[in-house]
Amino acid sequence: MKKISLEAVQPYNPPAHFNMVALKLQGEEESGITKFWQGLSYFLPAGGADMQYLEGTFGAEFEKTYFVISGELTVTDASNNTFILREGDGLAILPGEGRKLQNNTNKVVTVLVTFSTS
Numbered sequence: 001m002k003k004i005s006l007e008a009v010q011p012y013n014p015p016a017h018f019n020m021v022a023l024k025l026q027g028e029e030e031s032g033i034t035k036f037w038q039g040l041s042y043f044l045p046a047g048g049a050d051m052q053y054l055e056g057t058f059g060a061e062f063e064k065t066y067f068v069i070s071g072e073l074t075v076t077d078a079s080n081n082t083f084i085l086r087e088g089d090g091l092a093i094l095p096g097e098g099r100k101l102q103n104n105t106n107k108v109v110t111v112l113v114t115f116s117t118s
Contacts, residue, residue: 019047
């Protein structure tokens with residue numbers, strides 16, 4: 001077992017994200033976990049991420065989940081379907097399903113992100 005304290009984790013800059021802060025909580029480097037990594041993301045107002053993870057692109061082969069701890073996050077898929085995630089809502093994204101993220105509110109959105117690595 002390895003305890004990870006929020007105060008000890010370092011921010012990182014995920015590609016295609018903007019107006020947000022990402023903290024990696026779990027992963028091979030942080031805790032030895034090799035099947036997934038987990039992060040905590042803070043999306044500022046107007047923050048988000050461009051469309052990513054479409055079939056055949058980097059990261060598309062992995063499963064991802066988002067769980068909203070606080071605030072409201074808009075997720076749009078490659079077919080332009082929109083999902084509004086509010087506190088307590090989760091979303092599973094299967095391999096090849098692209099997604100775009102946007103905070104359309106004036107409040108910070110806090111999201112727990114889990115990303116498979118195998």
